[in-house]
Amino acid sequence: MPETSLIFPAKEYRGRVARVQAAMAATEAEALLLTMPEDIFYITGFLTRFWESPARPWFVIVPATGDPVAVIPAIGVDLMSRTWITHIRSWPAPDPRDDGVSLLAGTLCDLVPENGTIATPMGAETHLHAPLGHYDAVKRHLGQRRIIDGTHLIQSVREIKSEAEIAKIRETCGIADRAYARVPEFAREGAPLDQVFRNFQIALLQEGADWVSYVAGGAGQGGYTDVISPAAAQPLQAGDILMLDTGAVKDGYFCDFDRNFAIGTPTDAVRRAQEALWQATQSVLQTLRPGHVACDVHRMLDDALRASGATTGGGRLGHGLGIALTEWPSFTPLDTTLLRAGMVLTLEPGVDLGQGRILVHEENIVLREDGPELLSTRAPQEMVIL
Amino acid sequence: MPETSLIFPAKEYRGRVARVQAAMAATEAEALLLTMPEDIFYITGFLTRFWESPARPWFVIVPATGDPVAVIPAIGVDLMSRTWITHIRSWPAPDPRDDGVSLLAGTLCDLVPENGTIATPMGAETHLHAPLGHYDAVKRHLGQRRIIDGTHLIQSVREIKSEAEIAKIRETCGIADRAYARVPEFAREGAPLDQVFRNFQIALLQEGADWVSYVAGGAGQGGYTDVISPAAAQPLQAGDILMLDTGAVKDGYFCDFDRNFAIGTPTDAVRRAQEALWQATQSVLQTLRPGHVACDVHRMLDDALRASGATTGGGRLGHGLGIALTEWPSFTPLDTTLLRAGMVLTLEPGVDLGQGRILVHEENIVLREDGPELLSTRAPQEMVIL
Missing domain, CATH: 3.90.230.10 (Creatinase/methionine aminopeptidase superfamily)
Incomplete structure (x- = not known):
């Protein structure tokens, strides 16, 4: 098995994250939460046909500074660890008691200060690729943190191809x-x-x-x-x-x-x-x-x-x-x-x-x-x- | 072009809807809103690889009684009209001013009384296959109508195969x-x-x-x-x-x-x-x-x-x-x-x-x-x- 699963050198992905973070700097957002397979592939290089299974949600958070954090089902850890991503948190999905909700909420709380702001894509050509009920549950764990639309933070970067x-x-x-x-x-x-x-x-x-x-x-x-x-x-x-x-x-x-x-x-x-x-x-x-x-x-x-x-x-x-x-x-x-x-x-x-x-x-x-x-x-x- | 695009006779789909409606009768829900391609295919028989494009959202509403209503982009009307579905409302998607929000909200208001309840899947193995911001905008049009989790209304039917x-x-x-x-x-x-x-x-x-x-x-x-x-x-x-x-x-x-x-x-x-x-x-x-x-x-x-x-x-x-x-x-x-x-x-x-x-x-x-x-x-x- 190859040591890296990346199609491009790591610097390609680092450049993408830097551009997302530059876009974020012009907003109040302190982190960008991504749930769609295309966005996760874009940031991490994690490529799989396993997205075809709707059984498990996947999350990647791009903080305002520093490297992205992947919050993913355990089945994806091996492949994710062969991308350039080193911050990987996982849970044994599917878990009917708590299917990543606490782990995602805890990670967001670690990365974003109280009274801080989290962006996630909410606009055209996006969807929340996770259960709506789990999203609502995560929000209840976030205290005073707000969630705003982050569509342009990723789309304005993705639309320009290297x-x-x-x-x-x-x-x-x-x-x-x-x-x-x-x-x-x-x-x-x-x-x-x-x-x-x-x-x-x-x-x-x-x-x-x-x-x-x-x-x-x-x-x-x-x-x-x-x-x-x-x-x-x-x-x-x-x-x-x-x-x-x-x-x-x-x-x-x-x-x-x-x-x-x-x-x-x-x-x-x-x-x-x-x-x-x-x-x-x-x-x-x-x-x-x-x-x-x-x-x-x-x-x-x-x-x-x-x-x-x-x-x-x-x-x-x-x-x-x-x-x-x-x-x-x-x-x-x-x-x-x-x-x-x-x-x-x-x-x-x-x-x-x-x-x-x-x-x-x-x-x-x-x-x-x-x-x-x-x-x-x-x-x-x-x-x-x- | 064949007159019907259906794989099964219409009675197969009518039976599915009857079973969803029977499940709904045991709840307070007066309509079930579906956004995921699999659920829409299941209810209507609308089969296409065009789902691969994330550009446009698609909606089907199963009311407590009567036939489903499809609220879909204009590009899908021809194919949808060759399923068994006759109630089809469409808009010229993508429309950056209003991408189906008013049409969907209006349709829900037609089908569900004020103070009524709408179910939509929110649980494990589901996601909202439409922009989160548009969903929030639809909710703002619904007045006193509530939205509840309808995961089991569709999953308990889909899981038993004919x-x-x-x-x-x-x-x-x-x-x-x-x-x-x-x-x-x-x-x-x-x-x-x-x-x-x-x-x-x-x-x-x-x-x-x-x-x-x-x-x-x-x-x-x-x-x-x-x-x-x-x-x-x-x-x-x-x-x-x-x-x-x-x-x-x-x-x-x-x-x-x-x-x-x-x-x-x-x-x-x-x-x-x-x-x-x-x-x-x-x-x-x-x-x-x-x-x-x-x-x-x-x-x-x-x-x-x-x-x-x-x-x-x-x-x-x-x-x-x-x-x-x-x-x-x-x-x-x-x-x-x-x-x-x-x-x-x-x-x-x-x-x-x-x-x-x-x-x-x-x-x-x-x-x-x-x-x-x-x-x-x-x-x-x-x-x-x-």
């Missing part, structure tokens, strides 16, 4: 690129859609994914109607447009982009939509810069699509990406998040083809000082015909 | 059985462990898994030390014991069992541990009955292992299984959950081989009136040698 992180996401995008190139091997007229989904996941694993957290897509005559359902067994037919979308994972880092394929010659309507989507994306690749805000991207894509005569639908047209399939911000008309160099983003314009049919086009980029750099290999301008 | 559910879990176990039978094709001396993990996932997909939510395991000389880490690239060596564990998914239903393999002839210590684990499991398969409680299973396994001279470790020795990789109860010395016919469970005894090395053995069963029925094909009594 070069090491960008390299990881590029690697995962490369895995998906190679898997998409192999779609013609298994997707053709007559192939059942559920089998296409299975074969695509197999291709992703063969090309180097550690696991495949997300595959979605759809197929339908002249466009698909739904992109979040599991695949049915219906065979692909001539005239179908097939879309595959994936969040494969390598070393804990995701890609998230799709590709479209035509089963036989696509209709003129599909060709025009494809061209509009490709060109709209192209215009953002050329003009997006740090200093734009999230809603600017929505407007740029929407304007370009309308200018080409396409009908746009509702919904967001892209989002952040990294250690989760989707991260903030959202490219909607309402999101005013400042876009900064180092953000990894998806550009995901969609076109409404009528009768509920849509076409969606997606690329992954990192925003640099001089504009977007592609992490996915640019989709072909004309749709691949199978 | 025959249709048992058939699904058996099918997923069969997929894993066939994949385990193929491990000798790709696991041998010199094969890197991470590649073995990938090939095992490929085998699961080839044998019919829709996706593979969980693969873990380990390999080490005379036993493994850690069963929750991702696989490193270290090659398997003669003398290693390889363990693979999986939660594959078919139609939303999981299996969760492991298998052990020896790279070359195992040591006598490993052989004795394997025999102790196999016999301990055998004794529970013969003697477990409805009416036992969860801690009885821990004691039965622990007693059998000690009687054979094995050293047992801490931790739980099995748990529930179904639409999540792990469900309640836990086979620990402290869990007094009554075991009832229709529960699907894992038996997972482990032996401590010294120097941090362990051996873990796992089967999946359904508890019948006359005792356990295996859902996994019984592990061979002697460890398979690769």
Whole structure:
């Protein structure tokens, strides 16, 4: 068993903690309590598929100064001790009498003075990854200490990726690129859609994914109607447009982009939509810069699509990406998040083809000082015909 | 696109709701608010990998009488309308101004009288799958309505599987059985462990898994030390014991069992541990009955292992299984959950081989009136040698 389980050198994680602590210094918070797997992975490097089990809560506390403290089930101590974290407190979870409540409360009391303030994420794209009743019980142990929203303390740091992180996401995008190139091997007229989904996941694993957290897509005559359902067994037919979308994972880092394929010659309507989507994306690749805000991207894509005569639908047209399939911000008309160099983003314009049919086009980029750099290999301008 | 996305006939879901409502009738709750993907899937049949995105919260409310109401992001309306649910309210999520808060609060106020009571899961194995700040905002809209813990309202129903559910879990176990039978094709001396993990996932997909939510395991000389880490690239060596564990998914239903393999002839210590684990499991398969409680299973396994001279470790020795990789109860010395016919469970005894090395053995069963029925094909009594 390797001595370290870390993907990056310890200094990468120390830098993250320093940035969280710098953000914390501008607030009244004396500690940041994290419960979500992504946040715990980000701070500690603790990577496991064991999060899939909802049986046990996990906690990491970043104090205003000094190293983080992990308060975790005993089953995780061995792996946590092979990260850079040295302050580890554990209990024999699951324990129906006291499932970490006293240990977490005691740790918070050790780290935060009476009348002090604890932050924890409470905003959009977060959730309390622990039982609500246990959280209320912890609060009752905290005396005069207050709990405030700490969403921005972690999100403002996580949203800027280091070069090491960008390299990881590029690697995962490369895995998906190679898997998409192999779609013609298994997707053709007559192939059942559920089998296409299975074969695509197999291709992703063969090309180097550690696991495949997300595959979605759809197929339908002249466009698909739904992109979040599991695949049915219906065979692909001539005239179908097939879309595959994936969040494969390598070393804990995701890609998230799709590709479209035509089963036989696509209709003129599909060709025009494809061209509009490709060109709209192209215009953002050329003009997006740090200093734009999230809603600017929505407007740029929407304007370009309308200018080409396409009908746009509702919904967001892209989002952040990294250690989760989707991260903030959202490219909607309402999101005013400042876009900064180092953000990894998806550009995901969609076109409404009528009768509920849509076409969606997606690329992954990192925003640099001089504009977007592609992490996915640019989709072909004309749709691949199978 | 199929008209229904349901895996079971609507009456299956209506029966679930009726049982939740019967449980609710014994409490003061006038509605049960659900936020976790598993609970929403259980009540509505809404199955998607889109849960992987943490961007949007989803809500389902089961009123004391009448059909459930889904309060969901617009992107889910098409798929939800192809379940049996007809009361669907949606908003254009993500919306930074009001991300479903008013809609959820308004719906709760429609369904629950002033001074009424709303239940939501707050106990072990649950979490609030929505932003804590939004939950607090919803509470402020509820006037005199109270929120109480509703964990048992859903858990006491979910824990008893219907025959249709048992058939699904058996099918997923069969997929894993066939994949385990193929491990000798790709696991041998010199094969890197991470590649073995990938090939095992490929085998699961080839044998019919829709996706593979969980693969873990380990390999080490005379036993493994850690069963929750991702696989490193270290090659398997003669003398290693390889363990693979999986939660594959078919139609939303999981299996969760492991298998052990020896790279070359195992040591006598490993052989004795394997025999102790196999016999301990055998004794529970013969003697477990409805009416036992969860801690009885821990004691039965622990007693059998000690009687054979094995050293047992801490931790739980099995748990529930179904639409999540792990469900309640836990086979620990402290869990007094009554075991009832229709529960699907894992038996997972482990032996401590010294120097941090362990051996873990796992089967999946359904508890019948006359005792356990295996859902996994019984592990061979002697460890398979690769």
